[in-house]
Amino acid sequence: MLTEIILRGRGGMGVVTAGEILVKAAVKEDKYGQSIPFFGGERRGAPVVSYVRLSDEPIYMHREVINADLVAVFDSTLFDIVNVFEGLKENGILLANTRNPKRYWKKTFYVNAYDIADKLGLVMAGWRLVNTPMVGAIAKITGLISIRSVEEAIKETFEGKIGELNAEAARLGYEEVREVDN
Amino acid sequence: MLQITKRITAMVGNHAVAYAVKQAKPQILAVFPITPQTTMLEKLAEYIDSGQLKAELIKVESEHSAMASIYGAAVAGARVFTATSSQGLLYMTEMFYWAGGQRVPIVAAIATRAIAEPWSIWDDHQDFVSKRDAIWIMTMAENVQDAYDLTIQAFRISEDKRVLLPVMMGFDGFILTHTMERLEVLDDETVDMFLPKRDYNLIDFNDPVNVGPIVTPDNYIKYRYEAKKAMDRAKEVIEEIAKEYEKISGRKQYGLIECYMCEDAEYVFLAMGAWVGDAREAVKRLRSRGNKVGLIKIRTFRPFPKERLVEKLRSVRGVIVFDRAYSFGSGGVLASDVKSALYNSGIDVMSVIAGIGGKTVRPLHFEKVMEEVLEGKRFEERWLYE
Amino acid sequence: MSEIPEYIKNKRVIREQHFYRGNAACPGCPIPKELDLLLEVMGKKTVLVVPASCTTVIMGDERGSPSPVPVVHSPFAGAAAIASGLWRQLRMRGDTDAQVVVWAGDGATGDIGFSALSGAAERNENILYVCYDNEAFMNTGIQRSALTPYGAWTTTTPAGKREFKKPLPFIMMEHKIPYVATASIAYPFDYQEKVKKAKGIQGFRYIHLLSPCPPGWRFDSKYTIEVAKLAVETGVWPLFEVINGEFRLTSVSKTLLEKRKPVIEYLKLQGRFAKLSEEDIKVIQEAVDEMWEYIKQLVKK
Amino acid sequence: MIISRPKIGSAGLTGTWRVERPVIDYSKCTKCRLCVIYCPENTIDLLEGFDVRIDYDYCKGCGVCSQICPAKAITMVPEVK
Numbered sequence: 001m002l003t004e005i006i007l008r009g010r011g012g013m014g015v016v017t018a019g020e021i022l023v024k025a026a027v028k029e030d031k032y033g034q035s036i037p038f039f040g041g042e043r044r045g046a047p048v049v050s051y052v053r054l055s056d057e058p059i060y061m062h063r064e065v066i067n068a069d070l071v072a073v074f075d076s077t078l079f080d081i082v083n084v085f086e087g088l089k090e091n092g093i094l095l096a097n098t099r100n101p102k103r104y105w106k107k108t109f110y111v112n113a114y115d116i117a118d119k120l121g122l123v124m125a126g127w128r129l130v131n132t133p134m135v136g137a138i139a140k141i142t143g144l145i146s147i148r149s150v151e152e153a154i155k156e157t158f159e160g161k162i163g164e165l166n167a168e169a170a171r172l173g174y175e176e177v178r179e180v181d182n
Numbered sequence: 183m184l185q186i187t188k189r190i191t192a193m194v195g196n197h198a199v200a201y202a203v204k205q206a207k208p209q210i211l212a213v214f215p216i217t218p219q220t221t222m223l224e225k226l227a228e229y230i231d232s233g234q235l236k237a238e239l240i241k242v243e244s245e246h247s248a249m250a251s252i253y254g255a256a257v258a259g260a261r262v263f264t265a266t267s268s269q270g271l272l273y274m275t276e277m278f279y280w281a282g283g284q285r286v287p288i289v290a291a292i293a294t295r296a297i298a299e300p301w302s303i304w305d306d307h308q309d310f311v312s313k314r315d316a317i318w319i320m321t322m323a324e325n326v327q328d329a330y331d332l333t334i335q336a337f338r339i340s341e342d343k344r345v346l347l348p349v350m351m352g353f354d355g356f357i358l359t360h361t362m363e364r365l366e367v368l369d370d371e372t373v374d375m376f377l378p379k380r381d382y383n384l385i386d387f388n389d390p391v392n393v394g395p396i397v398t399p400d401n402y403i404k405y406r407y408e409a410k411k412a413m414d415r416a417k418e419v420i421e422e423i424a425k426e427y428e429k430i431s432g433r434k435q436y437g438l439i440e441c442y443m444c445e446d447a448e449y450v451f452l453a454m455g456a457w458v459g460d461a462r463e464a465v466k467r468l469r470s471r472g473n474k475v476g477l478i479k480i481r482t483f484r485p486f487p488k489e490r491l492v493e494k495l496r497s498v499r500g501v502i503v504f505d506r507a508y509s510f511g512s513g514g515v516l517a518s519d520v521k522s523a524l525y526n527s528g529i530d531v532m533s534v535i536a537g538i539g540g541k542t543v544r545p546l547h548f549e550k551v552m553e554e555v556l557e558g559k560r561f562e563e564r565w566l567y568e
Numbered sequence: 569m570s571e572i573p574e575y576i577k578n579k580r581v582i583r584e585q586h587f588y589r590g591n592a593a594c595p596g597c598p599i600p601k602e603l604d605l606l607l608e609v610m611g612k613k614t615v616l617v618v619p620a621s622c623t624t625v626i627m628g629d630e631r632g633s634p635s636p637v638p639v640v641h642s643p644f645a646g647a648a649a650i651a652s653g654l655w656r657q658l659r660m661r662g663d664t665d666a667q668v669v670v671w672a673g674d675g676a677t678g679d680i681g682f683s684a685l686s687g688a689a690e691r692n693e694n695i696l697y698v699c700y701d702n703e704a705f706m707n708t709g710i711q712r713s714a715l716t717p718y719g720a721w722t723t724t725t726p727a728g729k730r731e732f733k734k735p736l737p738f739i740m741m742e743h744k745i746p747y748v749a750t751a752s753i754a755y756p757f758d759y760q761e762k763v764k765k766a767k768g769i770q771g772f773r774y775i776h777l778l779s780p781c782p783p784g785w786r787f788d789s790k791y792t793i794e795v796a797k798l799a800v801e802t803g804v805w806p807l808f809e810v811i812n813g814e815f816r817l818t819s820v821s822k823t824l825l826e827k828r829k830p831v832i833e834y835l836k837l838q839g840r841f842a843k844l845s846e847e848d849i850k851v852i853q854e855a856v857d858e859m860w861e862y863i864k865q866l867v868k869k
Numbered sequence: 870m871i872i873s874r875p876k877i878g879s880a881g882l883t884g885t886w887r888v889e890r891p892v893i894d895y896s897k898c899t900k901c902r903l904c905v906i907y908c909p910e911n912t913i914d915l916l917e918g919f920d921v922r923i924d925y926d927y928c929k930g931c932g933v934c935s936q937i938c939p940a941k942a943i944t945m946v947p948e949v950k
Contacts, residue, residue, distance in 0.1 A: 020192070020362045027192045027364045035194075035362040060459035060466075062325070062357050063544050209660045210653055238656045242649060243687030250646035250684065251653030254617070257640055260657040276643050285870060346870070384872065385638050385658070387613050387666070391872040392633035394641035401630055405871055571892045572922060579916035589911045589927040590878030595886060596931035601909045632876030756906055782931075790932030790945075793907050 003144055004065040005052040007134075008084050009074030012044040014131030017157065018074075019050040021135050024153035025145045026054045034059050047082050054144050068092055070142060072134055074113075079104070095137055095177070097130050103180045111137040111177040119172075120165050132166040136173030147174045188366045188431065195326045195358035196222035198365050199265070199291050199351070202333035204235045205373040206289075208263045210255035212240040212248040216270040217303050218355040219293040223265065245270040249277035249290075256286045257393055259383030261337065264288075267355055268295035271309045275316075281348050282317030284394050285409060287340040287382055288348035290318075291333060294455065294506075295355040296539040304540020305355040307455060307506040311483070311515045313350065317409050319416055320484040322454040323353040326363040331427065331435065332481075334373060338423050341380050345416045347409070352483075354456035356540075372430050413485045420482055436479070438487035441494050443469060444476030449555055450495070452520060453504040454480035457543055461504065464548035475552055480516065488523040500530035500560075502551060506537045513563055536566035591634035593626045596782040596789025598753040598796070600626065600634065602700055603671065605756055609763040610696075612637060614667045615654055619647035619681060621673035622707045623700075644680045647672050648688035651695040659694075667696065667767065674701040674715035678734045689743040689772045696766050696773045699736065702781035710784045717804075718855065719848045721786070721840040728843060732855060738862075740774045741810050747773040749809035749818075753780070754796035758819040762809055769811075778805045786839025795837055803828035803856050806863060815866040825864060831856055878927060883910070887930030889945040891923055897942035904934040904943065 005022070009015035016037040023033030036051040051065040071088045076098035078084055085105065088094065094105035101110035113130035116122075122129040132154055139150045151167040158166050193201065200222045203211070211230075213223040229235040242248045245266050252262035266274055271292060281288050294310045296302040307322075314320065319339060323329035329351065336349040353359065368376075384393050397405060421437030428435040443465055444450050451461045458479045468475045478494065478501070480487070495501060501524070505514030512518060517533035524531060534551055537543040547566060586607035593600050599622060607614060616635060618624055619642040627633050627641070642650045647670045655668040677685055677699040685697065704722045705711040712722040714734040721728055741748045747769045751759035759777065766773040780796050782789040799805035800820060807821040817825070831853045835841040844852075873879075900919040912928040913921050923934075935943040 020194075023362045023364070024192045027190055030190070032364050033192060033362070034364075036357075037360050059363070060462040061545060062354075062361065062456045062459050063542060066544075210656050212649075212653065238660065240652055240656060241691065242652075243683055243690070246645055247649035247652075247684045247687055250642065250649035251656075253646070254640060254650035254653030254655075255657035256653075257650075258615075258654050258657040259661055260653075262653075277646060280643055280646070283871075384870070385615055385640075385654070387638065387663075389874075390612075390636060390638040391874055392627055392635060392639040392641075394871055395627055395633060395639075395873050396625065396629045397871060398629055398631075573895055576895065576916065576920055576922050579918070579920055579922070581914045581922075582917055583905065583915040585877070585911050587911060588875065588877045588879065589924060590880055590883045591910075592880035592883075593910065595929035596909055596933060598909050600911055601907070604911050628873060628876070628879035630871060630873045632879040633873045634875070634877075634879045636875045788932070790936040792909060792931070792933050793937050 002055040004068050006065050006068040006071045006087055007050040008078055009048060011046045011048045012127055013074050015048050015050045015074055018131040018135050019052045021153045021157055022052050025149035028149040028152060029145055031056050032059050036064055072138055074130055074134055097134060101180045108180040109141050109177055110180055111173050116169050116172045120169050122165055122169055132169040133173030136170035137177035140174045140177050147171060188368055190366050192362050193365045194360055194362045195329050195353055197225050198326045198330040199333050200225035202330045203263050204229045205370055206337045206377055209237050209260040210252055211237055211263045212242050212251040213265050214242055214245045214248045216267045218359045219265050219267045245274040246277055249274045253281050256288050258385040261380045262288055265291040267293040268297055268309045278313055278316040285346045289336045289340055290350045292350050292352045293355040293359045294352050302539045305357050306538045310352040311507040314484055319347050319349040321351050321482050324458045326358055326365055329353040329358055330365060335423055335427055337377055339420055342419050345412055345419050347412055357456040376430055417485050436481050438482045438490050440479040442477040446474055447476030447498055448474045449500045450476040450478050450498050452478040452501050454483060460545045461548045463545040468549060468552055473556055486519050491523045495529060502532045504534050508535055532561055533563040588634040591626050596792045598779050598792055599623060602753055602777060605760050606763055609760050610667050610767060614669055617642055617647050617651040617670045619672050619676040620644040621676055623671055644676050645684055647681055648684040652688050652693040655694050670697040672699055674703060675705045675713040678714040678736050689745050692771045694770055698775045698777060700777045700779040702779045702784055704784055706781050706784045718852055719841055719844050737776045745772040746812055749775045750807055751775055751777045752796045752800050752805060754793050755819050758807055787837055791837060798834040801829045802831045802834040803860055804831055804834055882926050883929050884926045887948050889930045890948050891934050891943045892946050894942045897940045899940045903937050907937050908934055
């Protein structure tokens with residue numbers, strides 16, 4: 001089964017890293033994964049996108065995702081400036097990091113990753129690090145990879161204390177993600 | 183019985199190549215930054231500064247000097263490595279020919295990228311194919327795993343006494359350099375066993391020689407003929423080394439070409455590089471609809487695997503060659519090679535030019551072209567620019 | 569040979585050749601001698617890196633080479649980089665007492681190879697770079713280079729060059745490398761003394777050797793040494809060395825701070841300056857005097 | 870691999886290039902050795918007792934030795950009479 005994901009955020013938010021953590025976690029479970037970053041001159045603050053494929057079989061394709069099962073929006077302000085729904089399947093899932101959850105798509109999930117970052121002090125150079133809570137949330141929604149694998153992948157990516165905190169953030173994201181029901 | 187010990191991990195292409203280079207234990211490296219190769223250079227610098235790789239990385243002032251300095255080191259017996267892309271590859275051109283002509287074992291990784299003007303940092307194969315006559319063995323990777331495997335094999339092929347030619351390993355810029363994929367890596371001991379200590383050195387103070395002097399017109403052509411024969415011998419050596427690598431890695435390795443579902447195929451795609459994967463996906467889908475189609479992946483571009491192609495394509499009716507590079511005033515670069523290999527065979531060779539400068543090509547594009555051909559349509563050359 | 573008396577014929581040779589005779593240099597070309605003097609000091613454990621130049625031809629073809637030490641040929645722009653890699657590997661393999669010498673002409677040094685030279689100097693690579701300066705692209709048939717002097721005829725400056733010679737030794741001095749020197753074949757002991765000093769220093773060393781070219785400078789081949797000598801005596805070619813930033817005039821140049829022979833004595837021997845006007849000669853004299861004013865300041869420091 | 874090995878006379882018997890031949894008048898020679906030092910082609914051998922001898926097999930006849938000899942002991946004579 002192939003699952004295709006689009007991650008949307010802003011340059012500097014760790015969108016690419018989030019994709020790579022997902023792949024690392026999948027590989028830990030002897031699955032296959034592919035993380036394709038936005039190819040261009042990434043600039044801090046500018047909207048960026050990263051594509052992820054996860055599967056139990058080898059993945060041959062190398063192009064960006066155009067039929068996503070899940071789109072994850074790392075910053076709710078993006079709703080106003082880009083079409084975040086582009087490439088999302090009709091029956092796909094939208095995951096938003098927001099303080100004011102709305103039903104953006106037929107199936108919408110949300111998590112407040114800002115507060116998780118604040119709570120754990122995950123702020124770097126003035127930016128809240130929301131990528132790991134988002135990865136946790138994705139693990140939960142898709143059910144493709146265990147939170148354990150995600151935590152391990154995070155600890156490999158960031159060393160020491162930062163790794164611990166980010167793993168904790170992912171776990172909180174995993175636990176706190178909710179579906180918008182109304 | 184050999185115990186295969188491997189580790190499954192995930193890496194982006196640039197890091198996978200850097201990891202393979204680290205395991206090959208070169209002594210001297212020289213790399214100049216250029217997108218999309220740079221993160222490989224950074225990784226190599228990290229390996230060296232942290233003591234994981236006991237080597238010197240010469241931080242040269244240009245690509246020309248990158249190749250020049252590793253040429254000097256290689257002549258004096260070092261296992262060497264460099265990497266570049268696009269404009270950098272062009273700037274290195276003179277030294278490429280220099281090293282190829284002298285037949286010094288060198289390995290270079292090429293993150294393929296379009297050539298300016300106009301500026302483009304995105305992927306195609308124009309830079310790579312421009313080196314086809316530089317007397318280098320040229321291989322091209324399909325995915326991150328391939329890039330890793332080919333890099334390790336490149337050192338072995340290059341230093342093989344029957345070959346003694348430099349090897350460049352091409353892999354698509356961004357599409358592979360920056361994409362993270364599952365990767366199986368060999369352990370260091372296995373690589374050590376596979377890659378014996380380098381035995382090539384021209385600087386011996388007890389037997390001083392003049393390396394690369396002028397030669398007379400009578401002899402120049404003889405040296406070139408020797409190089410041609412080495413290239414011919416390389417075909418066999420590449421396949422032999424691939425077989426051996428298959429044993430130590432437990433992964434199927436294709437030396438010169440890979441045939442995917444082409445046993446009973448009437449029509450096949452032929453391509454090299456990362457989009458082979460997308461063509462593979464297209465073949466899968468077309469097959470699921472009952473079409474007799476297949477795919478030929480060119481893994482070794484130079485020496486061009488003429489004999490293998492003829493052998494594998496004997497029973498097909500047509501070949502659709504996908505080129506990401508063009509010889510202006512002539513035609514698709516791979517297509518020309520394929521046509522020449524299949525001369526007089528009666529097999530239709532159709533040339534598609536696509537993906538130039540990073541233009542997206544998906545499995546769907548492959549499928550559409552093939553469907554038309556299956557319906558009986560024929561063309562000589564077609565550009566996919568819409 | 570009838571001219572050689574019998575007692576001379578039978579005598580034993582006591583000086584070894586450090587660069588073999590019977591090579592392809594033009595008659596009167598000082599390059600073979602310059603290499604002989606260099607290798608006498610540097611010794612057998614030396615590698616020469618030679619970019620495209622007259623020396624490429626002098627080094628012979630596949631049938632034999634006049635160099636008793638290893639030579640690595642280089643394309644025009646690659647020498648300093650090839651030498652960098654070579655030295656790093658020699659050290660890596662344990663030949664720490666070996667020496668790598670780039671032997672390059674003025675075009676390969678000041679024009680096409682300048683980027684690689686400057687880069688290697690900036691990295692302070694452990695190599696000795698010798699520029700044998702014959703002031704034009706002689707191997708291709710006397711085309712002007714950045715180091716061709718003002719007023720000189722070449723095949724690409726038929727009316728005389730209008731620009732001044734690129735002051736390379738001073739430019740290299742500004743790279744703050746451990747050793748920079750100028751030398752002349754007319755002063756072989758001064759030259760060898762400098763090579764000896766350079767040999768004993770680690771890091772990037774640069775020696776700039778003015779190397780008269782009989783066909784290119786248009787003089788009878790028997791005057792090679794005279795021309796080289798007059799270049800120094802008229803102050804056109806000052807002999808100096810800079811050790812770790814400390815500037816010092818050497819040999820006869822020490823006596824030339826205040827008074828030098830007029831440049832015309834140097835110019836008049838060479839056909840390449842035959843068409844100079846009075847005004848041109850004045851310009852050249854002024855430029856030389858100006859350089860010496862600069863040298864005075866360097867000496868004071 | 871394109872290499873060559875050290876050899877005296879890599880360009881052949883370069884003595885055949887000569888138009889004029891330097892001839893040493895040994896009665897005038899002061900054994901100062903300047904000709905050995907300055908001969909660009911390295912074709913003047915230094916012998917025991919500081920005598921000198923020209924190797925005519927390779928001497929190209931440039932004339933530098935005759936010019937720098939302080940005793941004027943070397944003269945250039947035409948090769949073809």
